[in-house]
Amino acid sequence: MPYDVQGVLFDLDDTLMDHTAASRAAVLEFVAGLPEWPLDEAGTLARWYALEDQHFARYMAGEVTMLEQRRARIGGFLELEDAADDLLDTWFSRFLSGYQANWQPVPGGPELALRLLEEGYRVGILTNGQAAQQRAKLAAIGLTDPRLVVCVSEELPAPKPSPLAFAAACGALGLAPHQVLMVGDSRVNDIDGARSAGLHAVHVTAELLTDPDDSVGRIATIADLHRLIGVSI
Template structure:
């Protein structure tokens, strides 16, 4: 191998943990009481509307507003009437989310292993360029990464083969000499393999760690 490409959210960056903490801190200000059921609803709403952004149905800010329209009624909280008011309300969640950003404990060790192997390191994420780069800066991993490719920068999303191929091109490596690692089997394994990369699935609930996947 000459390069490794990592997914970001829930692979290197603990998105679920960060968002969970943020939503639990945000709900009381909306008149609600945090619960596991409400958190499950939040993540289902996030997944549904994020997919609408990836498909081009909504803008990135539009999917945020759609999440408010879906979630606030569950709390009995009115949806602000104007888009600027909706954006201001969502910004309160984002502030809490940013305050909770953290990397998984094995993220830096994994990048350091890849560096010691002499591999180029890329990030391929179905996210927005500004936010994903900000995450890498805040969690301290940006200096270890050579290339960050996002849905916005590429114009395509995983599992489109072009997303993996363009990331390999940005790293100046052949797909056959590149390893992809991520938590989503369809996007990070099946999609990458279809584009000619080697891929390994990160299953944290089953006990997988990033350094171990690099060593296998």
């Protein structure tokens, strides 16, 4: 087997829970209720994701609070940055309701995590974000087993890709970094961060032929991971 490990850490968003599909559906539902929305679907999604990336990065860097980044995102999206906070909060809550209603697992992801537990692996989730929301996502996709170790950046010394995040997660698993495999969709946060902290790492990406670094394990879907660690699902 390529990876002889005792523990596996999973990213959450777009690794076990389909964040992109949920946010896409929620954004399109949100603008469908607005009069005379000027953008087509592609333009709508491009604007939303650009603002999400920009302002969530500011939240991760500690520059703004979760509430402030939400207000900045929705204000920028609607081009109403100077709107009153209570109005921005109302608009974002409409998006958030749709987002939560569309939470779905990445096919095969939760089943694999639970199978690994049954096979004797120590399994954890290492995710950037707000603790309450990330735990609610886990519950929505059926990952409530008390044996799962859940590490959310809000409760850690630093977010991914900081080595401090990976050290804390390995400590929670009770394993040394070289005994742990990190699985995620972000090359920077999940893969480069894990490897710099001494973990093994597998990148979940459909672009299997575009990465020149052959030392990085890559799989097209999370369900393919079982082949790399010898677990049947």
